[in-house]
Amino acid sequence: MFMLNIRHILERARLYFGRKEIVSRTDEGYVRYTYRDMFDRVCRLINALEGLGIGYGDRVASMAWNTHRHLELHFAVPVMGAVLHTVNLRYSPEEMIYTINKAGDRILFVDPDMIPTVRKILEKLETVESVVIMSSKGHEDLGFNKPVYIYEELLEKSSSECRLRDIDENSPAAMCFTSGTTGFPKGVTYTHRGIFLRSLATCLADTYALSERDVILHIVPMFHISSWFMPYAATLVGAKQVLPGPRPKPEIIYDLIKKEGVTVSDGAPTVWIDFLNYLRTRGEKNIEPLRRLIIGGSAPPKALIKSYWELGVEVYHAWGMTETYDSAAAFTRPKSYLEDLSEEARLGLVAKQGLPFPGIEVMVVDESGKPLPWDGRSIGELLIRGAWVVEEYYGDPEATKKSFLNGWLRTGDLVTIDGEGYIEIVDRVKDVIKSGGEWISSVRVENEAMAHPAVLEAVAIAVPHPRWIERPLLIVKLREGYAGKVSKEDILGFLRERLPKWWVPDDVVFVDEIPKTGTGKFDKKVLRERFKDYYRGSGL
């Protein structure tokens, strides 16, 4: 049987798009080469890895930014049958140590600016045998207790002749760890088949529509689920790729768009909000030839969508999770007969999580697992399965058992699905407030509260309540200068005009600081613990 694997993607680029370019920003400057050059270097890298003893099924870790060297690793490692573990650079040292040991990585490829981090963790890495610095020159006095190699030296010494293996499509090609808010991250492995199919699916006319004519700027970090695997999709269709290197600032993004002719890019809303602010500061209104932005990670705020529309850029929201090969589970492109919606309605639609990709299936179920109607009102947990949805956690049967239900992944997201099939996330299961048998979306309460001019940050949490089981409590950090000038009643009155009656929190607590998790999200767990007795004795 013909195997859906990464070898095919790589060879296709060499054979048909050998002249197309890849541009990479590294801390040694810009590198510009062709797919043919990349192929040559991937072959050298395969031979180098074999020389270092890497074989089928072995784990290779990377701690790297979006550069051509990281791209080469994305091909060499899986094509030789090994597995690329992209370590999240935003992890704490403890999380890095845990995930690298859990994966059992044998070699660590690191960008030069990660050397200080490696120095901190290397002693505790149980399976790592050697370190490769992704650079062209040596770095003295590293003080590592393992052999150290230089990437470019390895390549130079290796032959560019190699025979690509035709790996079984169900073999693992990559692995990642979720950014769990509780406990240590959970690992998932991605197969050749899943990556191939996800790549194909993002080149559909009705999704990202990635094409050979596109120039794609990879803003999503390759250490975050391989930049959503978009480098594979781009290679499959032979699009020109632009890799923005370490910590791409708005001015770098702007320059790359202009100099390299970027037509499509992706990323989390924050990156593109920063970019808008940069444009505004400069009074810049022309970002041609950029035409499409794929926003994932969280939903694009309506203001962001509108601002980019005004710049002539289409904004799409791609929704997904680590377990769904990231943002290729659902996509918001209005159906043909919904294109004439009012701007406001269209904004609302684009900010939803959208329709599942072909190859992805969803259900919304109540707490007993019973399917709920698709009426845009019934709230339940989203279940998902599909051609690129993982079916287990790596080496963690307990987490697997907890998160999968008859072959469906429990997303932990509470959603509604409307009559057209558009999914909208209402809350996380663990954050929702269950009051007297009704669900209250903490997210919506927070969004409305943060619309109040005095409110900088607001968190709505469930607090145990003797009569209603749970009732919402609102924790508020005021904007500077508002302390003492705004009362609880002001905030609650504001919310009463905007929320169903029973959604309005029973009380408001003003705080100086709201606790946050390592990834910058509100730490609701800490708050729930702190305020767990707040309503004790209420209402009876």
Next chain:
Amino acid sequence: MFMLNIRHILERARLYFGRKEIVSRTDEGYVRYTYRDMFDRVCRLINALEGLGIGYGDRVASMAWNTHRHLELHFAVPVMGAVLHTVNLRYSPEEMIYTINKAGDRILFVDPDMIPTVRKILEKLETVESVVIMSSKGHEDLGFNKPVYIYEELLEKSSSECRLRDIDENSPAAMCFTSGTTGFPKGVTYTHRGIFLRSLATCLADTYALSERDVILHIVPMFHISSWFMPYAATLVGAKQVLPGPRPKPEIIYDLIKKEGVTVSDGAPTVWIDFLNYLRTRGEKNIEPLRRLIIGGSAPPKALIKSYWELGVEVYHAWGMTETYDSAAAFTRPKSYLEDLSEEARLGLVAKQGLPFPGIEVMVVDESGKPLPWDGRSIGELLIRGAWVVEEYYGDPEATKKSFLNGWLRTGDLVTIDGEGYIEIVDRVKDVIKSGGEWISSVRVENEAMAHPAVLEAVAIAVPHPRWIERPLLIVKLREGYAGKVSKEDILGFLRERLPKWWVPDDVVFVDEIPKTGTGKFDKKVLRERFKDYYRGSGL
């Protein structure tokens, strides 16, 4: 594992595109309904088929045009695990009998206008147990010796409640027979996986780009490799589908484009040449909203491409074979950096067979199986493999052995591949002329000869030659009124200006009629036999 099957395609259309339309022209008038209606009727059909004893792996035959009922069969039969054998209506009665017996079909679904044909062959069908007339009313005095059912009566009596089976993706879903020019047709089976992947691949931005926004008119007959499986692709993305029914004439095509808003269609060049002639006769220059034509079966003549460009329609050539799920093996869309070609160069490019689809791989090899360079000059046989290329002939190990080489299908086509990877078919292996170790393309010789104003039809065949092993002989049928006014030397002189010296035939034979095969192609086999001694004793 999540299965890539037709159930997913069907359910996706019900869930997300339930309101979108399907329009069908039948001999009882036009039928217009939604995907939701189709789903309901497919469920009834599944129940009806179960009632008739059809189960997993059973073969069901259809002899039908492009109608909604044939579309329903395309879902009901494979979704229940059975196999739809679409009988080619252009076959001779003998070929129909052979293929139906070879497939072992248990039920025969026939359009009313095929009843006379069925009457001729039914006695000889060894496995067929019953016949279903695809109609809403009875037809008296059929004189069939098997039970006869009426399609609409079967559906009416059946429940619309059904549970769809999640068939293994490697199960057969459909089968077809090649139109072999020698001996009986060879059968192939198509899997759920292959159909799913082929469908996905034709919705890519870089190929057919089929989208929810499209309205597709299925001109390729569903009895010919399921209209290239395009009804599945259209259902997957929820495009509006237009089924033109029995023998669609140009005036019907025109009406459907205008009334239903057709944006994309497909077919063999002849259909679209006839359509052009119809437009010219009527002085019609506006065929909006038609935007894209996918031409397959044979390469689109340059004049056709140009005429449609003038009408504002893009023409793409999709190349394939019965063994490659038809026209989804290669596709001609100029690469981004080739878009600025001169019109003539662009015409030449679009008329080539193009670049392989993602998921398809090719090689060009010499007679010993050695790969040849991609230089646009080296001629060899095209080998192909891929995610939707069959790996055997049905129940025919001998033909399988002959046609497959280390997992590659020998296409029987002689091609060149240029430096950009564009494939161009030069000749069929069995028709090429091997002269003194060099290959001469019979197709090119014929094309040049037919450009002579006096020549109506020309065939170039290989004739054994004592010195050169083979030399070309040209068989010519002159246009009316030219007999006696044109000499052999006129024709040869004309060719000498247009062909490499050694490609010019040694002689010309004028004939009144050129023998043709059942499918209307020149019967070169008969001609080679007739003229096999023509050069005996030459040149020594």
